Amino acid sequence: MTENRLIAQEVIEAVGGTENIQSVAHCATRLRIMVKDKEKIDEARVENIDKVKGAFFNSGQFQIIFGTGTVNKIYEEVSKLGVNEVSKSEMKEETKGQGNKFQQVIRTFGDVFVPIIPVLVATGLFMGLRGLLTQETILGLIGLTPDSINENFILYTQVLTDTAFAFLPALVAWSAFKVFGGSPVIGIVLGLMLVNPALPNAYEVAAGTADPIMMAGFIPVVGYQGTVLPAFIAGFLGAKTERMIRKRVPETLDLLLTPFLTLLILSILALFVIGPVFHSLEVVVLDATLWLLELPFGLAGLVIGGLNQLIVVTGIHHIFNFLEVQLLANTGTNPYNAIITASVAAQGGASLAVAMKTKSKKLKALAYPSTLSAMLGITEPAIFGVNLRYGKPFVFGLVGGAAGGFLASLLQLEATGMSLTVIPGALLYLNSQFIWYIVVNVVAIAVAFILTYLFGYSDKQLENA
Structure with missing residues (x-):
C-alpha cells in the first residue's frame, strides 16, 4: 500500500469515517471535506498525520492543508476509497448559505483575492528593495549616485515592481470569473482590455501627463492600472453573463457565441460605464483630500x-x-x-x-x-x-x-x-x-x-x- 493511500485512510478515519463524510473536494493546497457531524472530527489526530501542514473548520468545510501537488495525490486516494466527490463550485453551493450576508460577501471577496496575494507580496518585496537600492543616501554609502545606476538595471527593476499592479485588473477579473463560475481565460482577456496600451495610462492621467479619451463627448475613458473594484465588478458580471448566455445558445454555437457576446457586453460596460463611474469618483476624492489637508489641529491626518x-x-x-x-x-x-x-x-x-x-x-x-x-x-x-x-x-x-x-x-x-x-x-x-x-x-x-x-x-x- 502506497504512502498516500495510508494517509488518505488516516484522514478518513480521523474525520469520523466514510459514514461521516458528505462530500470531498480540493483546491490548490487544501482537501475540503463536508462532514455530517463536526464533533466526530479528531483534529489533533489530523494535525499529526504525515504531510498535513494544518487543518481547520471553515465555512461548513473541514479543510486540511497538504500543499500544492500533494493535495491532488491525496484527493485521488481518498476518492478511490469510496468517498463522494464534488467540484469546488458544487461544494460552495452547499456552504453558501452559512453565515450572515455580510460574512458571505467578505468571504467571496476573500476567495477572489487570496489567489492573487502571493504575487502582491513578492511585488511588495521588490518595491521595497528597489526603493532602498536606488535612494541617493544608500548609494552614497558605496560611493555611487542615482546617475551611476545602469539604465538596463532600472528597466529590469521596473519589470519586477510594476507588472503585477499594471495588470492587476487582469488578475482580479481572472480570479472573479473563476470564483463566480465563468471561464477564467475570458476573465483574463476582459481584465487585459481594461489596461490595454491603447488607453491612456491611469497613472499618467493621475499625474496630469495624459488626458482621458472622451467618448461621445462626455464619457472619460482611461486605463485602469492598479484598480480593484472595476475589475471585480466586471469579473462578477462577466461570469454571470457568460453563464446566462451559455444556457441560451445552442451547443453547436456555444464556442463561437458565448465568449464573443460575453466580451462584447462586458467590455462596453467596463470601459464606458463601470470605469468612468470610478474615474469620476477619483476626481471627487482628490478634491476632498486637498480640502482636508488644509484642516488645522491634526484633523487632516x-x-x-x-x-x-x-x-x-x-x-x-x-x-x-x-x-x-x-x-x-x-x-x-x-x-x-x-x-x-x-x-x-x-x-x-x-x-x-x-x-x-x-x-x-x-x-x-x-x-x-x-x-x-x-x-x-x-x-x-x-x-x-x-x-x-x-x-x-x-x-x-x-x-x-x-x-x-x-x-x-x-x-x-x-x-x-x-x-x-x-x-x-x-x-x-x-x-x-x-x-x-x-x-x-x-x-x-x-x-x-x-x-x-x-x-x-x-x-x-x-x-x-
Whole structure:
C-alpha cells in the first residue's frame, strides 16, 4: 500500500469515517471535506498525520492543508476509497448559505483575492528593495549616485515592481470569473482590455501627463492600472453573463457565441460605464483630500489616515500620485506621505496581531508575509487576505491609521519625495524628522496591533471566514 493511500485512510478515519463524510473536494493546497457531524472530527489526530501542514473548520468545510501537488495525490486516494466527490463550485453551493450576508460577501471577496496575494507580496518585496537600492543616501554609502545606476538595471527593476499592479485588473477579473463560475481565460482577456496600451495610462492621467479619451463627448475613458473594484465588478458580471448566455445558445454555437457576446457586453460596460463611474469618483476624492489637508489641529491626518485604506479597497488610490506630484512641485515637500504611511503601517500592525494570535498554521502562513508586505508599503495582501476578511482587524487598522495620521499632522511631518512608505519611506525623512517618522509609525502599528489582539480577532472567526 502506497504512502498516500495510508494517509488518505488516516484522514478518513480521523474525520469520523466514510459514514461521516458528505462530500470531498480540493483546491490548490487544501482537501475540503463536508462532514455530517463536526464533533466526530479528531483534529489533533489530523494535525499529526504525515504531510498535513494544518487543518481547520471553515465555512461548513473541514479543510486540511497538504500543499500544492500533494493535495491532488491525496484527493485521488481518498476518492478511490469510496468517498463522494464534488467540484469546488458544487461544494460552495452547499456552504453558501452559512453565515450572515455580510460574512458571505467578505468571504467571496476573500476567495477572489487570496489567489492573487502571493504575487502582491513578492511585488511588495521588490518595491521595497528597489526603493532602498536606488535612494541617493544608500548609494552614497558605496560611493555611487542615482546617475551611476545602469539604465538596463532600472528597466529590469521596473519589470519586477510594476507588472503585477499594471495588470492587476487582469488578475482580479481572472480570479472573479473563476470564483463566480465563468471561464477564467475570458476573465483574463476582459481584465487585459481594461489596461490595454491603447488607453491612456491611469497613472499618467493621475499625474496630469495624459488626458482621458472622451467618448461621445462626455464619457472619460482611461486605463485602469492598479484598480480593484472595476475589475471585480466586471469579473462578477462577466461570469454571470457568460453563464446566462451559455444556457441560451445552442451547443453547436456555444464556442463561437458565448465568449464573443460575453466580451462584447462586458467590455462596453467596463470601459464606458463601470470605469468612468470610478474615474469620476477619483476626481471627487482628490478634491476632498486637498480640502482636508488644509484642516488645522491634526484633523487632516486624523481623517485621511483613517479613511485612506478604505480608498485602497476601491482601487482608485492611484489618483493621489497627482496630489503628491502637485504638492512637491508647489511646495517642495509632501505632507500627505507621512499620513498615508501611518495608514499603511496600521494595517500591517492589525495583520501582525492576527498572525500572532491565531493557532491556524495556514492563517499564520498568510498573515506574516502580508504583514511584511505592508511594512514595505503594499497593503493589498494584508487587507484582502487577512484584515478585511475578518472585519474587525481592518476597522482597527483604520483606527491605528487615524491615530498615526493625527500625530503626523500635528508634528507637521513632510516627506522630501513620494511613492515610498513605512520602512523604505524612512529614506524620505533622513533629516531632523527621522525620529518622529519612526514614532508615528510605531504609534499607528501599536494602536492597530493592541486593539486587534485584544478585541479584533479570535480563531472562532475561522468558521465564518
